[in-house]
Amino acid sequence: MGIAEIEALIDYYARHLAGIDSHDRYDTEPPLVLIARDDIEDRWAELSTEQEQRVSRLDDVLIAKRARIAPLLPSTLSRDRRRWWWFLHEGPQVREQGHAA
Amino acid sequence: MGAAAGKYAEMQAARLAQLRGVSPPALDAFIGSLAKATALPQVQYHFERHGADFGAATTEDYRRLFLDHIRRADLRYFTCVHPRFGSRMWYLVGMDDGAVAQYNQSRQVYWSFYRVTNLGKFLEFGRGWWVEVVRTPSGWEAKPWV
Numbered sequence: 001m002g003i004a005e006i007e008a009l010i011d012y013y014a015r016h017l018a019g020i021d022s023h024d025r026y027d028t029e030p031p032l033v034l035i036a037r038d039d040i041e042d043r044w045a046e047l048s049t050e051q052e053q054r055v056s057r058l059d060d061v062l063i064a065k066r067a068r069i070a071p072l073l074p075s076t077l078s079r080d081r082r083r084w085w086w087f088l089h090e091g092p093q094v095r096e097q098g099h100a101a
Numbered sequence: 102m103g104a105a106a107g108k109y110a111e112m113q114a115a116r117l118a119q120l121r122g123v124s125p126p127a128l129d130a131f132i133g134s135l136a137k138a139t140a141l142p143q144v145q146y147h148f149e150r151h152g153a154d155f156g157a158a159t160t161e162d163y164r165r166l167f168l169d170h171i172r173r174a175d176l177r178y179f180t181c182v183h184p185r186f187g188s189r190m191w192y193l194v195g196m197d198d199g200a201v202a203q204y205n206q207s208r209q210v211y212w213s214f215y216r217v218t219n220l221g222k223f224l225e226f227g228r229g230w231w232v233e234v235v236r237t238p239s240g241w242e243a244k245p246w247v
Contacts, residue, residue, distance in 0.1 A: 003218050019150045028213040035222045071185040074105050076228045
């Protein structure tokens with residue numbers, strides 16, 4: 001059921017992240033984005049340097065859009081501080097905190 | 102999750118109370134009606150966002166996949182009060198392919214159709230605040246998703 005190709009998974013993350021719009025009345029994208037980001041993390045060892053850089057740039061966008069995501073957090077998936085996207089309701093600092101954890 | 106867990110538990114309890122206040126025939130009729138839709142509103146908008154999730158080449162392909170999905174007899178039905186909008190949402194989940202049709206009961210309209218990358222995590226995301234509505238020999242029964 002999952003996405004076999006890591007590049008396709010990153011594309012999914014990018015596409016649904018782009019779908020989070022500040023004036024959007026739809027709510028469907030945030031969980032899809034967070035779960036895709038989690039799936040990428042599960043497969044981080046497969047990423048090329050270029051793909052790591054692309055994900056990092058997308059993470060910048062995720063941080064910028066955190067206000068649209070925060071109302072759906074925390075969740076039962078907010079467990080591991082290294083997976084900082086599950087803690088975006090606490091603010092943008094969670095990314096650095098997660099990297100330091 | 103601390104205080105948030107309490108908030109979610111309240112939301113789940115409220116949704117359960119709503120559903121348990123619906124007569125069994127009315128709930129049966131409502132769930133039956135979910136399979137009878139003939140269109141996904143704003144289908145072009147949703148196709149542009151989610152068509153690629155299904156490998157759908159055209160809006161018509163995507164629309165057909167949506168209709169096939171909502172008519173499946175083996176879907177699981179989850180529902181919640183949305184924490185941001187307060188809408189009563191339904192998630193019609195295909196357990197074998199991760200396809201999800203989302204219905205906004207408050208607006209009486211299908212809200213979206215998409216595919217998740219990881220169904221286990223998607224369902225985990227709703228744990229503690231969603232309600233599952235399960236068919237039993239005596240009719241549909243609402244149960245907390247815990």
